[in-house]
Amino acid sequence: MNLPLRFLLTGILALFVAVGWLIVRPDILATYHYNQYVIALTHLLVLGWICTVVMGAMYQLVPVALETRLHSERLAKWQFVFQVVGVAGMVWMFWVWNMKQVGHFGSVLALGVALFVFNLVRTLLKVPRWTLVATAVTAALFWFSLTIVVGLSIATAKCTYDSAEQLSPTSILGAMIHGLRSVAGFMARFDQISAMHAHAHLGGVGFFVMMIVGVSYKLIPMFTLSEVQSHRRAAASIALLNVGLAGSFMTILLRSPWKLAFTLLMVAGLAVYGWELRAMLRARKRRSLDWGLRYFLTAVSLLAPLSILALVLSWPGLRLTAFTGQLENLYGFLGLVGVISFAILGMLYKILPFLVWFGSYGQEIGRSQVPALADMYSAKWQIAGYWMFLSGLMTTSVATVAANPLGVRAGCALLALSLATFAVNVGKILSHWLRPIIVPLNVKAPPCSPTTARSTAAPLGSLISAS
């Protein structure tokens, strides 16, 4: 199977598991979020679903969007193994709250992430023309790496190092244990919950939102036949988001009242992004917006309520009550499910048919009648899925604020129904992979093999001068 497709399907599987889990245990979202179950489920969603899909999509799209080739497919294959083992182990160990093993499985995951980042950085170094999209991807990779480092440090701080006394710091194992103990000592300076929030922000905003904003400037013009309307505006959105995030990470970690100022910077970045997005859409030549794009654009517009929530939650001196605790839950849920997952579902309706089409029909183009990408799935199911997702999102949000487990269950059931429609369409798309529908064109002569075409192409340069 094609490598990006392997990542995408694995990610989709993790999403199904996560939503099923929430239906069985709705109390997870209806209580304060600092417990092992919320953390296990969050990592299943964030690492299993979102990260895996984003990685697969990046392996496919970064080289294409930046007009170069992926540095190494082999490294990516190895990363896939580390990713699956790392995530599965981490989620399981969070659930039983064994932080030592979380650290071990987290290190496996981190090794994979190192390969991923290395592979993409090498790819970026080959980019012929540096663009804003390349800058956004680089920033996203940087914040993602930092997220992993901070996450592992938090896990380190939750372990004990009794064996350090018996081990000499000059031995390999001793040096490692002493090193980990120093990290734990350093992390003890920070408030645990603040460190967790800072870690979550780095990943959520730094990796995912940065990628969504960055690739918008390539994909929205490509899919709607439009152009970036103001490159300065686009660059400003990325810059504000980066500066805001750097400050926000520090101020969340240190519980500083300056947090609000940096939240404002990030919100300003998102507002400028929304402004440019609107301008690109108004200038588009392809009038109809397909439903994949509507998923994406609806998700992105949910950044507006999310920004308001962010401003409220970063208000200096905000007291933690049961209600503000639920608002924090809502913030996380709306960000991860409402914005990021919804946007990814929309983009999957673009990339999944494309990848399958590429494999099944790529060589048939010009030889056979090949289906259009939109013919590979049912638009009816896709539209039904859109409305169910949106209503599930609203229901779960209201129920989360009201701390009502029954409402959370109802909302998640709607989300699960929406995912069922998605599963039907994924099945339809994959059926083209298993059984391609190829109808020969009305040919006047027997078709030539591609080899003939390639071998005869070389000496024809002279034709240009002949014209």
Added chain:
Amino acid sequence: MQVDEPLIRETLRQVIDPEINCNIVDLGLIYDIVIHGSRVLVRMTLTTPGCPMHELIANGVQMALLNLEGVDEVEVELVWDPPWHPDMMTDVGRARVGMVPR
């Protein structure tokens, strides 16, 4: 049999961009066709540099034309100058993407 430009254009209508679901001729991607006996040069572009369909569409053009009786050699030259613009679409292409016809 000697092929001519209208026949080549008609044949290239069999090559579609699966994302837009429109053939490459009505999309305005074909800039120039040069016929020299049984050899054909197609100078064309794509809607965006770094289009994921890049090689497949170019390959599809070769395949479609090599199917024609009287064509033995096909060369596809991808160019980015002038850059493609939606105004290059024919009325059929414009209708496909929901633009008003000229």
